[in-house]
Amino acid sequence: MTTAAAAPAGIGDGGELRRASGRLRRRLLFDRAIGWILLAAFAVVLFPLFDMLYWVSANALPTMSWGTLTENQVGTGGGLYPMIQGTFVIVGLATALAVGLGVAAGFYTSEYAPPSVARLARIAGNLLAGVPAIVLGYFGYFLLVIYAGWGFSALAGAITLGIFMTPYVYRTTDVALSSVPKGQREAALALGARPHQYLGRVAFRIALPTVLTGVFFAMALGLGEAAPLYYTAGFNSYPISNLTSPTGTLSVVIYQFYDNPASFGHFLALAFQAAFLSIVIVLGLNVAVQLLSDRYRRRLRGLYQ
Amino acid sequence: MVVEAPGDQPVPPAAGVLPAVDDAPARPPPSAARGSRWAWIGSPVALIPLLLVVAVAAVLVAASHFQDFGPSFWSTDYNFLPADSAASSWGIGAFLVGTGITAGAALVLATVLSLALSISIVVYLPSVPSRVLTILTNLLAGIPSVVYGIWGYVILAPYFALSLEPGLRDAIGWIPGFGGPASDIGPHGLLLAIVILTIMIIPLTTALMREALRGVPNDLLEAGLALGATRWEVARRVQMRSARLGIGSAVLLGFGRAIGESVAVAMVIGAVPMLPASLYAASTTQASFIFYQLDSAFFYPVLLRFLVEIAIVLLAIALVVNLFAQRLTQTEIATATTVGGAGGPAGR
Incomplete structure (x- = not known):
């Protein structure tokens, strides 16, 4: 893989991480860790969404009729x-x-x-x-x-x-x-x-x-x-x-x-x-x-x- | 042939968001249309929004009958005695404090979460997951505010009262606000209102921050990456820095939304017009109180006028916050050197 293909999404890919060592390795690991922490924010936000949708449907559907x-x-x-x-x-x-x-x-x-x-x-x-x-x-x-x-x-x-x-x-x-x-x-x-x-x-x-x-x-x-x-x-x-x-x-x-x-x-x-x-x-x-x-x-x- | 920059494409409206204030691309003055048929109705029609804002303010001012509640109007002492309204005290301090605490705390939480979401979407995730998560976040904006309120009241409140609040008190009760007595009037409280408000404004702040981050010119990102920076380093030192005015504007607009939310907050905060003893205590906000009290104020003209004056103060705060937010975005547009980086119409 050439460096020219390194689009933003490619930075921190597995290959780079395996080859990296020392300070660069630490930075790449930190970058990945942040990625996962940020992703956790979605859990916080999507739980209310799905819980509200589920709760309302579960209570409404059984009693609904024409x-x-x-x-x-x-x-x-x-x-x-x-x-x-x-x-x-x-x-x-x-x-x-x-x-x-x-x-x-x-x-x-x-x-x-x-x-x-x-x-x-x-x-x-x-x-x-x-x-x-x-x-x-x-x-x-x-x-x-x-x-x-x-x-x-x-x-x-x-x-x-x-x-x-x-x-x-x-x-x-x-x-x-x-x-x-x-x-x-x-x-x-x-x-x-x-x-x-x-x-x-x-x-x-x-x-x-x-x-x-x-x-x-x-x-x-x-x-x-x-x-x-x-x-x-x-x-x-x-x-x-x-x-x-x-x-x-x-x-x-x-x-x-x-x-x-x-x-x-x-x-x-x-x-x-x-x-x-x-x-x-x-x-x-x-x-x-x-x-x-x-x-x-x-x-x-x-x-x- | 002039090549249209992709940034000139219209962006479909995102959840609860008006497109940026002055994002109309530079274009020649519309001389072709001006001076033509229909031009004479021009300015008054363009200014319909202004007329409506002025009309809202004017009707409220008229409805207040310029009732003067004296200097104690700004105190925290509110006590309405239906039998003897002369002995009642009319201070809106407690309402301002409640509004400030709920909207402020909700905004801090929402800012942190929205930054995380928008950086995830813009910088980290590949395009398909980022699109799906964007749609899901926007769906949150589509749930009626009453449903938020009833969900908070029925589902969250028991959990808060039985687990979260005692747990917080034991763990960090030494921090002012986290140690006081709980609410004693059932499933109500400041903390619950803060959490509900946070969830409610996240779609708005996330969408605005996402657009702000996307607006950072690609040249800057590529320069950062070319120098060997990681994604996070680019996000923190390049994107967040160059989008800071847009992010600030998102925060202010989120604050404006939070102080104006009435129904959901009224359902979970408890409508107690006193200074709260702790974050667990029932309290009230301007918007939720004027929503909750209007039907009982019908037979008490003084109370009615007091509610209207709370509404006027709320309107004034909302408009000032909104103006500041608009000013931030305009400063950003004035200082931006490139507009080509938006990468086409940003997905909702």
């Missing part, structure tokens, strides 16, 4: 249909809002805004992502539930959650559009495209997969977060027929189990089922993000070279 998805909650029994419906309605509306605000703002930041405005807008986008979820919950509670007089409602929950999700959509849109290769712009304009034609037919198509990963990612975050919804959407164990009534969601059901002293027996089972369902949905979205970004990477490989 009725879990289709029946209303009755007392401490029944199914989770109202909360599943509520989750889909609220996360769906929130996604629509986040896409509307985030894509528009990202588009203008990347393509139209003068550099100083774009800089300010990017800083603000990161700041918005840094606002704690519960603070957004307070914002939604006071502005929509109290001052606007909507009471606990699906709409108030969806708007609050949408604002929570906006910065992620915004930032991915901005990055995706800003990273469209210059050659694409020049080629489009050279062929006589108007600027808006270039944006709509060239730039946006190249950026779309990245924007979609951002949207899925924001949805996964929104599904898992109870803090913005607890005081805006409230809770309801019946399916909703309009957007102004209190609405139950999966993440709030899980919290209700904890908060309720009498929450054992079947109600506990409901909480586990809700946890299982939200994990499954979130993991599904994660897989979608992964597949999308893989496909995207393959597709772009040609574009960028």
Whole structure:
């Protein structure tokens, strides 16, 4: 083996270690030991992941049936249909809002805004992502539930959650559009495209997969977060027929189990089922993000070279 | 023909992470788009995020009714008497201390673990295991925070109360904080909250540190290796050193996430608004307290305003920490001489 082939991964290979002696041997041994110690960190981090996944599935699956998805909650029994419906309605509306605000703002930041405005807008986008979820919950509670007089409602929950999700959509849109290769712009304009034609037919198509990963990612975050919804959407164990009534969601059901002293027996089972369902949905979205970004990477490989 | 540096490719969002602050590659001013149709709606639309941040702050300030709790607002003395709110004392010190202890300790643990994970992934592991472990670490970010809370409350808490905490007290009880009395109100405590928070912020800090380490120019790594340095020596003396601002920014963003976490912490910390006697005692944080107390505050306007003021202080801290984090990343970008080392779109 020649030294020229020694890529980073090749350093500290068995062969080198066998040939080395003295101080170099000690250094190589130390290097390997560190490698194993660092690997141990994964055990610390992955144990909670697998334990949570196992614990939730083991408690949820035996009690789950078709009725879990289709029946209303009755007392401490029944199914989770109202909360599943509520989750889909609220996360769906929130996604629509986040896409509307985030894509528009990202588009203008990347393509139209003068550099100083774009800089300010990017800083603000990161700041918005840094606002704690519960603070957004307070914002939604006071502005929509109290001052606007909507009471606990699906709409108030969806708007609050949408604002929570906006910065992620915004930032991915901005990055995706800003990273469209210059050659694409020049080629489009050279062929006589108007600027808006270039944006709509060239730039946006190249950026779309990245924007979609951002949207899925924001949805996964929104599904898992109870803090913005607890005081805006409230809770309801019946399916909703309009957007102004209190609405139950999966993440709030899980919290209700904890908060309720009498929450054992079947109600506990409901909480586990809700946890299982939200994990499954979130993991599904994660897989979608992964597949999308893989496909995207393959597709772009040609574009960028 | 200008060759596009691989660093110009967009990076898909990693777990809970916004792409770096100002990673928009150098490009000509978008003169083609400016001045065209739709340009007139420009700046206001771009500034939607700013308007939202300002709106959140404004609504909270309005909701506080500018209630003045006097100088004792910054004391650690909090005692709400529903029957006689005039005799109540309103200090947010205990909340600040609880937030600081939980987020600070969780951040120390998470920083050590995340550094280990990201160095493993970037420097040591071959590409397939490193990809698999990256995906697994990111899955941790996909578990709803309520599930963390309930898992900590049901699974970890008994173990903590029966084994870990007595063991720690016997072993290192002489260290301040590790020796005091345990929590007497069931499965709650600071230590439990710290551990849960640590696990919760690890995906974020790991993803950010990974990107920071990956951003170190390959030339530097190759120079180190060519001089005969081992992987660890390169990681410690070259990568960690040149990525230190990115790592610092990751730490700050992790802190911002940790102070804002409300639901999971509320479920395991015990909501006791007093200075904790030890790490085993129940305590509270700003975020978890305002989450836990809002529904009982409904009939007490003063309590409601107090909660809102805690929220304002929390928001202010979160925004300042976030600004510092952004400043660090921008300094890094300004000082970076090469951008070609990212090695293509970094895998999630």
